[in-house]
Amino acid sequence: MLVAVFGCAEGGGSDRDLGTSGPDAFVPPEDDLGTDAAAVDAGGSDLGLTDLGAEDLGPEDLGTDGGAEDLGVDLGAEDLGVDLGIDGGPPPGCTTAAECSDGLACNGVEACVGGTCQAGAPFACDDGVPCTRDTCVEGASPSCAFTPDDALCGAGQSCTASGCASMCTESPCRLVSPQCGCGTGQACVLNGAARACTTAGTTPVGSTCSGAFSCVPGAVCLNVSQDAAVPTNTCNRYCETDADCGGGLCFYTLDDGAGGSIPDVTVCTTACDPAARTGCPSGTACTIYRESTGSMRFFTDCTAPVGTGTQYASCTDETDCASGFGCIGTPGECLRWCDGVGFSGALGGCPTGLTCYGFTTPITVGGTTYGVCDI
Template sequence: MTTPLRLLLFVAIAGCADPARTELVIDVFAENAVVERADAVRLRLVGEREGIVRIEFDETLRDPDWPVRHVVAGRGGEWLLVEAFALRGEAEVSPVRARVRLEEGRSLWLPLLLSEGCWARSCSPAESCEANACEPVPVPELTAAPPSRRPANVWDGGLDASVAFDAGRDAAADDGGRDAGNDGGLDGGLDGGFDGGVDAGRDAGVDGGRDAGVDAGRDAGTDGGVDSGPLCPGGCDDGVACTVDRCTFSGCSHTRDDSLCVAPQTCDAVMGCRDASCTESPCRLVAPQCGCPSGQGCYFEAGSRVCRPAGTSTEGQACASDRCAVGLTCHDVSTTASSVPMCLRYCSGDASCSGGPGSRCLVLDGASSLCTANCDVVTQTGCPGNASCAILEGAAGVRYTHCSGPVGTGGQDAACIDDSSCQRGLRCVNTGTAGAPDNRCLRWCRRSAPTSSCPGITSCTRLGAAPGLVFNGAEYGVCF
């Protein structure tokens, strides 16, 4: 006997007196080898109306009578994706799919065959196994639903020799009834009746999410999230905030929506919201940056400019565990093999460097120009804890401050090789002669008002000939 499964799709038509039924009669047949090897059959219907896709019916039948019948009633013009599988354990095999459209006032018939040749085929959700090969899901031309007796060219499910595909147990030809031999034939007519209520596959609320994707279950209301389903495993969220993500019969689609961006930004399907007026491609490094989506910054990586999620570390801070904020980059100021990363500002000239008087625009990483760190040699502010501030001299005698590290262990008057040998706030100075050098770690101090004190019996000694090391209107020396 057939297995009647009935579904009320989208709208309740209970009590309708119109004899012109809008319905789809689905019969799932199987070749002998599939019947013998399969543990169950699964039938799934996915409906689409006004761009919304949702699972309308999903049922697994163990030891079914063949053919498996399902009657769908609904409105004309609605599309359905019909999927049938044999199950071997939990694996779906012999996948067959068809996309059909209900026609107002007509009862149409969709026969599907689970074939042995498709047993080992693994087709994508947008394909059906046809003629032992995965093909795009077809849209077949449907005929009127069969009459009360099975047509001669339809498999009756019996074991008689005149039928090519058998699924039943009797030895006689199809008698069109429900005899004790269980020939699998149709009953006296198509009952097409409705079950007692609305099928549970239809959720009780509105999906409401921008993805408008396949709804995986029975929502109680607006979920606003990323749905998933058989056509879109894992959902359709592409991670781009300004695209509208949908699950359709052909899989996920992502449509740009400029209204989701803040003007003058427009939506890029890959980069997200971007300022189309940006004159540098793909983005501008120097502040004010442009060309990257909101929440991202332009960074120089591996020889090219890229947009990346912006960090929170500010200028002068360490950046070992966090990307720097917009307009800054994580730069290693180490003078040894050890890494001492800190956030420095991208620049195109000294005017771009707003950190303070010690900050100058220099090419520090061999490619992009960066502002040196504005720091204080006496108080050692402006550098990360494992770096020390120093006053340096560039081209044309221009002096600036910058950080370097890592700091050493040498205290006041300790022997040293270079600044990295000394503790923070000290520098390595030759206290001997050129012929007989005597390098010592000596503390920075300020000779000009406000002067800074030196420990013990030392005093703030001038560096070099008069006027000494003058920076930003003040003379600096070392405690010696």
């Protein structure tokens, strides 16, 4: 679990719920041969004109009169004595469809129409997957066979049930970016506690989201609200190590809906700046947390709802304070976050007349040491 750094209450457990647009914590519902013919030597020495001399082909050999009387042939049609049968007559007739059947089903059922056999419509086989070979299997009732063919995919891809996809070492697909195992235009998501491929979302990491599958591939729509009645969802990255998190920590596990966590699934915290009030989407505020066990590291994340309390307003937790303020001390009061420990006014990141004070245990996140403004 994790605790808010200075609030009186703990700042949310390490288990986060998948985001939904509804008031309840979300539990996800359950592919010429061009023979270079050796150049022929047509030189004059091989076909010399002397071989075909005019004296060998004199006009007396061919006869100057090419008339039919010289050939001794009468080409008159009456001598052919043959009926070429230009009109072959109608095709064989039929009275029943059985007379027309060729015994095959895949090419369609033949019919007898008006005494003439007509071809049938071929049995259609198409699974909509471009990398499968779709064939009709003959039988009393024809069926289809869809055979994946990796040769129809690009290099480094294989044919899956949804189309060509990058070859993947995780089954059926990989959650962490870069994802694999799903077809083009799809994302690997959690369907309940199981992984599945579905149409990829378009909401960027760090933005608010409206549904479990609305984020870009490699991210999940996570409920970051500390108030169950007011859910606020943001797209957070799936991760295996901190290196996947862009300055955040690979920290959160996801509730499996039965009191446990979904195995082998971890989600990043969000790297944001509470003093500058940057890094979080509208409707959320950057808050500093600390691990409650292990290395006890400090980290930031976006949280909701956002309160209205400013300098010295009383508070019970972070959600009572406005963005840029933390709920500090007991009893709690809202104090402005600052990043110029030891300096006053603008140099310390504080209003005029206030100084940026650090803490006994320095709060350092991403190389920045934070304090709060006080007199």
